[in-house]
Amino acid sequence: MSTGIAALTLAESIFSVLPEPWAGTTTIDPALRARWADIITGRHQVVSSDARFATALSALDARVTGWRAMLDPTAASVFTDLPVTGVNPDAQGVRTAQKIRQSYTRLLDFAVAWATPGSIHHADSTLVAQISSGLGSLTAAGFASGTAMAAADNWWDWQIGSPRALASVLVLVGDELPSAQVAAGCAAIDHFVPDPWFLDPLKGLPVKESTGANRMDMCQTVIVRALLDGDVPRLERARAGLAPVWATVLEGDGFHADGSMIQHASVPYTGSYGIELLLAASRLFALLELGAAGPEYEAFFALVGKSYLPVVYRGRVMDHVRGRAVARPLARSQDAGFQAVEGLLLLAEAAPAPVATQIRGRVRSWVDEDSTGRIFETGSVARTGLVVALTNSAVAALPEPSAGATVFNAMARCIVRNADHAIAISASSATIAWYECSTLENIRGYHSGSGMTYVYDADTSHYDDEFWPTVDRYRLPGTTVEQLALPDRIGGTSGKGRPPGEWTGGSSVMSDSPDAATVFAQDLHAPHDRAGTGGAFRGSDMHARKAWFLQDGVLVALGADISSTTGGIVETVVENRNLHAAGAATLRVDGVVRIATLPSSRTENATGPLSVHIDGVGGYFFPVGGSVKMKREERAGSWADINTTAGIDATPHARRYLTLWLWHGQNFSGRSYQYAVLPGASLAETQAFAAAPNFAVLANSAECQALRFDVRETRLFTFWRAVTVDGVTASAPCTVAVSTRADGAVIIAIDEHAGSVTALSVTFDGLGIPSSSSCAGGSVAIVGSRVAVTLASGARQAECELHF
Numbered sequence: 001m002s003t004g005i006a007a008l009t010l011a012e013s014i015f016s017v018l019p020e021p022w023a024g025t026t027t028i029d030p031a032l033r034a035r036w037a038d039i040i041t042g043r044h045q046v047v048s049s050d051a052r053f054a055t056a057l058s059a060l061d062a063r064v065t066g067w068r069a070m071l072d073p074t075a076a077s078v079f080t081d082l083p084v085t086g087v088n089p090d091a092q093g094v095r096t097a098q099k100i101r102q103s104y105t106r107l108l109d110f111a112v113a114w115a116t117p118g119s120i121h122h123a124d125s126t127l128v129a130q131i132s133s134g135l136g137s138l139t140a141a142g143f144a145s146g147t148a149m150a151a152a153d154n155w156w157d158w159q160i161g162s163p164r165a166l167a168s169v170l171v172l173v174g175d176e177l178p179s180a181q182v183a184a185g186c187a188a189i190d191h192f193v194p195d196p197w198f199l200d201p202l203k204g205l206p207v208k209e210s211t212g213a214n215r216m217d218m219c220q221t222v223i224v225r226a227l228l229d230g231d232v233p234r235l236e237r238a239r240a241g242l243a244p245v246w247a248t249v250l251e252g253d254g255f256h257a258d259g260s261m262i263q264h265a266s267v268p269y270t271g272s273y274g275i276e277l278l279l280a281a282s283r284l285f286a287l288l289e290l291g292a293a294g295p296e297y298e299a300f301f302a303l304v305g306k307s308y309l310p311v312v313y314r315g316r317v318m319d320h321v322r323g324r325a326v327a328r329p330l331a332r333s334q335d336a337g338f339q340a341v342e343g344l345l346l347l348a349e350a351a352p353a354p355v356a357t358q359i360r361g362r363v364r365s366w367v368d369e370d371s372t373g374r375i376f377e378t379g380s381v382a383r384t385g386l387v388v389a390l391t392n393s394a395v396a397a398l399p400e401p402s403a404g405a406t407v408f409n410a411m412a413r414c415i416v417r418n419a420d421h422a423i424a425i426s427a428s429s430a431t432i433a434w435y436e437c438s439t440l441e442n443i444r445g446y447h448s449g450s451g452m453t454y455v456y457d458a459d460t461s462h463y464d465d466e467f468w469p470t471v472d473r474y475r476l477p478g479t480t481v482e483q484l485a486l487p488d489r490i491g492g493t494s495g496k497g498r499p500p501g502e503w504t505g506g507s508s509v510m511s512d513s514p515d516a517a518t519v520f521a522q523d524l525h526a527p528h529d530r531a532g533t534g535g536a537f538r539g540s541d542m543h544a545r546k547a548w549f550l551q552d553g554v555l556v557a558l559g560a561d562i563s564s565t566t567g568g569i570v571e572t573v574v575e576n577r578n579l580h581a582a583g584a585a586t587l588r589v590d591g592v593v594r595i596a597t598l599p600s601s602r603t604e605n606a607t608g609p610l611s612v613h614i615d616g617v618g619g620y621f622f623p624v625g626g627s628v629k630m631k632r633e634e635r636a637g638s639w640a641d642i643n644t645t646a647g648i649d650a651t652p653h654a655r656r657y658l659t660l661w662l663w664h665g666q667n668f669s670g671r672s673y674q675y676a677v678l679p680g681a682s683l684a685e686t687q688a689f690a691a692a693p694n695f696a697v698l699a700n701s702a703e704c705q706a707l708r709f710d711v712r713e714t715r716l717f718t719f720w721r722a723v724t725v726d727g728v729t730a731s732a733p734c735t736v737a738v739s740t741r742a743d744g745a746v747i748i749a750i751d752e753h754a755g756s757v758t759a760l761s762v763t764f765d766g767l768g769i770p771s772s773s774s775c776a777g778g779s780v781a782i783v784g785s786r787v788a789v790t791l792a793s794g795a796r797q798a799e800c801e802l803h804f
Contacts (some may be wrong), residue, residue, distance in 0.1 A: 004376075007135030028230045030557035036224055039283050039346070043116045044312055045436055052120065055376045058383040061120045064113045064127075071130060077141070078103040078134040088152050088721025092646040092773040097153035100143050101161035107134050108165040109228045116287050116381055119450050128176045131169065133276075135181060136607050140161075145187040155200050159618075160217045163189045167224040174228060182228060196222045204510040212255035212263045213273035215245050216360040223235035225285065232409035242284065243296040245277065246303060251431070259306035264773050266495040267436040267732045268411035268426075271322035271336050278308065278343035282350075291350030301355045304344065310406040310415055312340060313422045313456040315366035319463050320413055320426035320454060323495075324442035327643040332464040338375050340384070341366060345386040361398025362388055368397050403514040405550070409751060410504040412449070414520040415506075418553045421457040425478065425548055427522040429504035433495035442475050443488040444658035446527045448611050451546045453555070455618070455679050466653040467578050469637040473575045479746040480541035480559060482526055485567040490539055491529050493551045499525035502720070502733070503753040506548075507738035507797070509572060509714075510747055514552075516741045517709065519716035522610065522658035526564075541566045545717045547705040549695070551739075554709075555677040563700035570586050572673050575627075577617050583656045586615045589631065591687060598656075600633030611690035614658055619678035619686025621693060626673065627663040632656070698727045714739040736762055746770075746802040750778070752791060763788045768804055775800035 039046055046053050070079045077084045082099040089095045096267030109133050113121035121127050140560025142150075144590040145164070149158050150538075163740060174182045196218035198207040204308055217239040226235035247795045248257050250611055263269040281300060284290060290297040297659050317336035318324050325336070341363050350365075367375060367387055371769040376384055402419040412432040414425040428434045428449035433446040454463070454477070491497015542564040549556045557574075564570050579585055587594055589606050591613075604610075606628045614618040622628055635657055640650035662673050665779055678686055698706035703721040706712065706728075715738045719730035728736060740746055746767060753758045761775055764787045773780040776800030778791045791798050 008551065011601065018682055026232060028227060028232060028235060033227045036168070036171050036227060036283075036287055036464055037115055039286050040253050040382060041112050041172070041381030041386035042380065042801060043066055043107075044369065046116065046381060047119045047388070048118055050388060052373070052376045052384055052388055053381065054382045056379055059120045059377065060109065060113055060116070060381060061130070063106075064119075064121050067109070068127070068130065071134075072137070072271050075137050077583045078137050079106065081333070084097055084138070088150055094646045095153045096142070096627070097157035097162070097304050100138055100141055100797075101157040101165070104143075104162045104165035104169070106437060107131055108169050108172075108785055111136075111169045112381075115172045118381075124740045125176075128173055131173055131490065132177050132181060135177075135185065139184060139188065143188050143192075144159040146185065147191070149200075152261075156214075158192050159199065160214065161220070163193050163225070164209070164217055164221045165397055165596055167221050167228075169212075170228055171224055186225055186228055187675070189221060190234075193218055193221055194305065197241050207300040210241075212245060212261075213270075213277040213280070215222045216277045216284075220280045220284055223287070228561060230376055239288065242281070243299070245281075246300045247256070247296075248421070252542045253304060255307060256408075256410035256472070258410050259303070259310065259406070260408040260413070261307055262411055262432075264433075264436065264495040265321075266431060266433040268413050269322045269323050270307055270313055270331075271317040272331075272553070273317070273326040274307065274321070275317065275336055275339045275343065278306060278347070279339060282343045282346035286346055286352040289350070291352075294481055297736075298352075301351050304347070304351070304355055304359060308340065308344070309362060312337060312362075312366065314400060314460050315341075315369040316456070316460060316464070318415070318422075318424050318454065318456070320424050320452065321411070323436040324438055324445070324446075325438075326468050327442035327445065327467075327639070329639040331645075333536070334370075334374070334460075334464055338379055338520070340406045341375065342379070342383040343388060345390060358398065360390060360395045361513040364395050365397040367391060385789055403516055404452065405508040405511040405516040405518040407506045407508050407511075407520060407751075408770070410503040412522070414518065414548070416516065416550045416555075417543075418679070419626055421455060423550065423555055423677075423679065424454040424456065424483065425520055426452040426454070426505045427520075427546075428499050428524075429501055429522070432504065434497050434709055436493075436495045436548050438493050439489070441643045443644065444486075444642050446483055446486050446490050447476050447479050448471060450479040450481060450524055450526065451478045451522055453548070453557075453677075457617075457679055459616075461580075462578050465578060465580055466637075466655050469641055470635045470653055470655040471576060471578070472635065472659065473659065474574050475661060476572070477572065477573050477576045478557070480524060480542070480544045480546060480562065480570065480572045481568045482564050482566060482568040484540050484566060485585055486527060486539055490527050495674075497527060497529060499527075501525050503755070505735060505750040505751055507716075507735040507749040508739040509749040509799070510741045515739065515741065517549075517551040517712070517713050517714040517716060517737050519707075519718060519737055521545070521705065521718040521735060521736050539566075540564065540566075540568060542570055544572075544722060545705065546704060547710070547720075549707040549716045550711045551716075552694070552711045553679065554689075554694065555679075557673070557675055557677070557699075558697065558700045558705045558707070559673040560700045560705055562593050562664055562673075564672040567666060569662040569666055570663040570668075570671075571629075572664065572675075574620055574662065574675055574677070575614070575617075576657055577614060578657060581655060582666050585617060585658065587658055588613045588630070588683060589630075589682070590690075595630050595632045595658075595725075598632060598634055600631075600635070603631045607691075610767060611686050613681070613683045613686045615683075616659075619681035619683070619689065620660060621676040621678070621686070622662075622674070623676070623693060623697075624674050629661050631659045633659070668789040670702075673702065712739045712741070729761075729763045731761045734760055734762065738764070744802070744804065747800070748789060748800040749797070750789060750791065750799075751797045752795075758793065759790055761788055761790045770802040770804050773800060773804045
């Protein structure tokens with residue numbers, strides 16, 4: 001995003017930019033207040049005879065009733081369990097600003113219930129008096145004009161959480177409050193969010209430019225606040241800040257050209273901050289009718305297919321793009337999916353017809369997946385109204401894509417879909433963190449960026465069913481790990497821990513078809529840090545080159561150049577499947593039942609080429625010798641083990657797991673591995689594959705990892721160095737995918753990853769001389785009997801089509 005405005009003083013910047021086509025606006029339509037109330041309450045959609053609304057209304061009423069019983073009669077605080085006086089932070093480590101924000105959020109529920117027909121609190125004048133009293137208590141507690149942010153507090157509570165809720169409270173009940181109280185609320189919002197383009201304005205200039213979901217939330221706050229007194233300059237300044245949020249960025253926070261969404265500079269966050277951004281954007285599109293406001297606003301709709309839909313599987317937002325949110329027991333992947341449903345359905349009302357049709361069809365399939373009706377039990381009345389309207393319509397479900405691949409190079413993520421499953425790979429790089437934690441949340445997620453490989457299948461609850469608090473954090477599937485105990489938050493919070501690896505990335509050819517072929521690779525350096533400048537090394541010095549090759553429902557994983565000197569046992573984890581509370585899936589090695597029963601202390605070993613099958617899960621093939629270890633165990637853990645937020649669920653949960661891993665040893669260099677994963681394969685299919693695998697390894701070294709699939713004569717390459725393998729020569733590090741389309745055309749995809757190449761060239765022996773060719777992002781030349789593809793100056797990728 002542009003940072004040119006950062007040189008302006010804060011006072012100058014507030015009024016410096018007015019967007020078209022509203023630059024001449026002099027008044028704000030009073031009807032916008034009612035429209036905002038409609039959007040956030042869903043009040044005009046309520047059908048009293050529909051049980052689905054009764055469910056949402058009952059949940060809202062129960063919350064408000066419970067909190068009304070907890071109102072502080074002394075008015076020193078709003079709620080007795082959220083005292084806003086005394087030591088900051090309190091004995092439990094909870095900050096005052098957090099309590100103020102939580103109090104405003106509860107008061108917003110009060111206001112929503114008051115404004116919503118069908119609620120038992122609707123139009124309750126006593127409730128309005130309680131809201132007014134509560135607002136007064138929070139003003140006295142410090143959320144007021146002129147108050148400084150406490151050093152112990154989180155800026156987010158002051159600049160986003162509290163003002164966002166307060167603005168909507170005032171819109172909903174402002175006409176029932178004393179005008180001086182509304183004015184004081186506006187002044188407090190103006191004080192903490194003087195300009196939504198910037199963060200931390202009360203900590204001294206120069207301030208930091210806001211980005212992504214933070215910018216969107218702050219703009220929403222200022223726009224809604226402007227509706228209260230018709231403050232046109234503030235509304236226009238905030239509206240001008242919206243389109244830069246989704247403008248393509250080249251690095252860091254924001255949306256990248258390949259659809260990646262990053263927040264906190266180095267964290268893939270489409271599924272958490274990105275969903276928050278989607279919700280705020282969809283509401284503002286509905287409020288301000290931005291769908292017809294110009295191309296810079298229409299550009300947001302392209303993100304639906306490029307950024308959002310690829311990361312949702314059967315109504316669940318994939319965990320590898322949810323950052324530290326995976327450690328929140330009340331924010332599981334299905335909950336994030338419900339939020340996506342709400343945002344997308346509201347956005348569809350402003351979207352062009354083709355996008356709206358795509359949204360409604362896909363969302364209908366997700367809603368149909370929720371056979372329990374949980375979407376209504378956990379959702380707001382507004383969300384319920386959108387979903388009820390969809391299910392009452394003639395919109396047909398648009399199933400998940402049965403094939404295809406999405407490589408998000410900018411955020412070191414990859415997703416490949418097949419008819420009955422999807423595979424997601426989570427990696428890290430010099431620009432993407434190993435994992436993300438805060439001082440409290442996801443404090444032990446350290447290996448989730450070490451090549452973790454998720455298999456999403458018919459067991460849609462796999463990752464939501466207490467997976468994160470119970471899984472062995474040192475044996476996440478797909479990872480190569482040194483078994484050394486790591487300190488909590490190793491690498492630093494908020495995505496600060498980034499490996500010194502060369503690069504991570506991949507290529508996919510025919511990515512939108514059943515013949516899609518994908519290569520993805522990671523130069524892995526294990527999580528580590530130093531205890532202060534020049535301090536002692538902490539963590540593991542393990543290094544590995546990892547590559548994944550995917551086509552036709554098969555994943556082949558190669559590892560090379562594995563080394564370690566820090567003394568732990570190094571392993572590559574093939575599978576760690578959650579069998580839920582009482583699962584007893586049978587495991588067979590070459591058709592023979594192994595580790596049929598618990599206890600957890602039992603580990604078995606197998607060597608040599610072999611196949612493994614887990615009933616109801618799929619097959620695994622190990623084409624070369626080596627030590628394959630297996631374990632069936634019951635593991636117990638609590639959410640408080642990985643999230644130390646006050647009040648988090650500390651109840652122990654137990655889940656059963658089947659784990660497969662390859663043993664590499666201690667203090668060594670130059671080791672490797674090979675294995676294949678066959679998601680959903682039957683025992684017979686697994687054994688048939690092992691007898692006649694459809695792939696051949698072409699290279700697995702520190703210079704190149706390459707594979708040939710029999711399907712479509714596909715060849716996939718990870719070139720770590722400028723070398724020649726199987727007649728293909730790369731002039732610099734890159735990934736290459738070559739395959740033959742059904743009509744005989746050869747399709748080539750090349751992605752350059754080193755970042756310093758001016759003219760990457762890849763040459764191919766044995767293809768023949770094409771009669772014609774085309775190449776997006778590069779050029780094709782014939783050099784003797786060889787085909788040479790050269791990327792265009794400044795291009796990072798090319799896709800070519802050769803006809804013979």
